[in-house]
Amino acid sequence: MTAIPLRDTLTAAFEKLLLFSLVFVALPHVNNLHPTVFGFFALLAAWRYATVERPGLRPGKWTLGLLMLCAMALVYVHYHRFYGREGGSALFLVGLGLKLMEMKTRREVYLVIFLGFFVAMTQYLFSQTIPMALYTLVAVGLSVGVLIGAGGGPALAPVEAFKRSSALVAQAVPIMLVLFMFSPRLPGPLWKLPDDERHAKTGLSDNLEPGSISHLGRSAEPAFRVDFQSAPPPNALRYWRGPVFWHTNGIRWDVAVDKPLHRDQEPRFSGPSYRYAITLEPHQRRWLFALELPGGFPSDVAQTADYLLLTKDPVHDRRRFELVSQPDFRTGPLSPLERAQGLQLPGPPDGRVQTLVEAWRGESARPGDLAQRALRYFREEPFFYTLNPPALEDHPIERFLFETRRGFCEHYATSFVYLMRVAGIPARVVTGYQGGAWNPVGRFLEVRQADAHAWAEVWLPERGWTRIDPTAAVAPERIEQGIDLDAASPEGDVMFNPVGEALAGHAQGFRDWVRQGRMLWASVDHAWNQWVLAYDPEQQRRFWDSLGIVDWGKLALWMGGLLGLCGAAAALLFWPRRKLPPDPAVLAYRRFLGKLARRGVVKRMGEGPLDFSRRAMAERPEVSATIGQITGIFLGLRYGKTARAEDLARLRRLVREFRV
């Protein structure tokens, strides 16, 4: 088979559109890949564009080979591999550019368009947002338009091709939805490449180094979203428990405990309980955040002795968990190992700390009173809450307590725990999130990365482990209202939101607009996450259960039924009528004959149009000119060499205006 040359497939206009649509498809990779990689692709596309009118500029075999080597080198230099998320995407992108340069035949035109679809797919490894989904629809529409242009040849105008492609995409969406909901899902991954471990973004880590961070990011990215079955708890109770830190070397705090602690006694709960579902953003860790204190959790989730929930595998994808928590609880007695861990100190404490704690001990020996005394210290001495504290390299706790006195939750929580341990009270640092913004549109609580928080737990004989939040002593607003991200200044000075959500409306004008827009968007995003992105095999099973799909037969029935419905709707548009109308010229001519027949001039069987017209002219001389014209045009349309559309229009007009 001979290769069909490019120009027989694509006109110059469509070749330009092809280039445009491919650049459009690849464009989101600007964010994902190294600028030089994307630049290389853009350069090749531009080069190809220049050759549309001047084929002489196309690279020869040697130049092409050289370009290929350049491309390989470029990918290797930046990613050190040709597979995996980034290396693979980069390889496909430069591959698309190279294929574009050597596109000469019909076969290669299709190949390039198909490769474009694959490049579109690689983008979803980086982003799966709603804008990305809409972008995909447009990109597919453009590519299909070019595909239609390649099939239609020079007679097909680009406008017509894109009209058809948008109709095609619009018709395809319902079918796509049925396939999406009903085609059985296999749990992934099927294969794993070394590069596929996703990079942790913002989020809590498994160690704390309060002195090292001099600036806390205030990311508005959601950490998780919570749907409550009933009313959500008040803000002061919204402590989302995460990793617990026991061990410190004076600078750094670690989760790592030598052996997993085992618990002798389950906590005793009282008071109201909260049932909720948490949709956790992927954070590449095994832990899971829950309202203090979780009592009920899915069977594939384990709980550590310090009440942290752990999943079997790191959370790489957005996941939803159903949980039950009760804020009012008492934990059991302290095991010797726990006591030892809870009193661990990196070495003998600094003299100033020793003196301070001795003074408090003199006032009261009871642990609860001591803890309150420490909180009073933070409240009464000039401590400040700031997200831009000075860096503390050595002895961070002592320097914070006696010199700088500026910091955020981590500084307060760690130094408080240190003080308690010096005083002989078992204590530990708990990290997690505090607060969350209630979204009245979607009726869910959104907890963002900026809500990350650290607090302390001390063990009191009468209550067991008790939460104490020293940050609240310095900046109670932080706990009661949460950080107002929209109002926070870029310098890091935090403004708290004193009016809360009650005053969403008049007083603040534009800022409330922004806030409401953000809320609306967050709820749309939440719905997208829950219904689209979190639609995994498990959720699919749940959805099928709700429809009563229990076996393959039922599934086939549903899927077949819905697809049939889509198909029938589409087919209804096309189904040929049983009796197709004949040539439109004949139709018009028949109307003309009908008009004459009503006046008694009837065409005989076997009488040709010409003979009939002669007879009709004789019988109706007053309209003989029109009869002649109509007959002439009709014969031309029916038996002439070429039929012209304007002749048909003229025939129709004459017949319409024909009066006998």
Next chain:
Amino acid sequence: MPSPTLKQRFDLQRFFRGDKAVPGPIVLTHRLIFIVPNKRGLGLALLLFILWLTSINYSSNLGFILTFLLVAIALLGMLHGYRNLAGLSIRPKPGQPVFAGEQARLELAVVNSGYLPRYAVWCRCKGAEPVRIDIPAETTANPTLGLPATRRGWLEPGTVRVYSEFPLGLFHAWSLLNFQERVLVYPRPAPTPMDFPVSGGYGRFNRQPHSADDFHGFQAYQAGDPLRHIHWKGVAKGHDPQVKRYAGGEAEDLALVFEETPGGDTESRLSRLCRWIVDAEAAGLRYSLSLPGTRIAADCGAAHSRLCLETLALFQP
């Protein structure tokens, strides 16, 4: 066209040669249109499979959406491809006879009575170059298929294949049509001119066709009269066309006799006779034709020459 029985419908012949030949126009319906994915369609299927696997592997729901969207578009593309052919009404126009060695022309009238334009529809006969047509809404296209006419006699164009891959180029939709229309092929005229035969022997035929004294009078023009005999001056004055008649004895007519024609076998004799008929007609001569079992009296004009050539074309030795 009567509805075919189920057995007829699933007859494998239909996929290769189409239905039995029919005279009239054939309207393309779901019974006549077949669709299968072509090589590019299969390529896309492979790509979609890879996209599906990738989506599973990376649990990428947007990947699934892209994959299923493309699946849906491809499926609909099949339907649109069907629609590009469905409803077209195709009939052959009466074919003009040709001489063997020439191209016979099968002219089709493809009527698009629908409101949608049809693009990139191809028509092809076996042994002929395919012809591409684009048919705007409510118009008729007239593709002409050139058929090599190698042998005299009736030329059956065979199955006409009407096909299209529009719009996506991923599916091949086709229809096989058999028309009763056929083209008559005259024998191949002998390549070199040769002297006309003299009655009763071979010799030079010198007689001038019409000298003044032979003029006999006028007669009303009838279809088939030689054009050169028309009284053009009269026509120019607005009279009905008249033909000049010349007197002439039967003995002086050119007698074309198969048995007396030089050349060894039947075909070369027919070829020679064919050449003479063409030349005699061009010269305005009257001629008779004798073949074993057939004799056509001397005459001239288009109708006469057509009769003679048809006889030659269909001659069975």
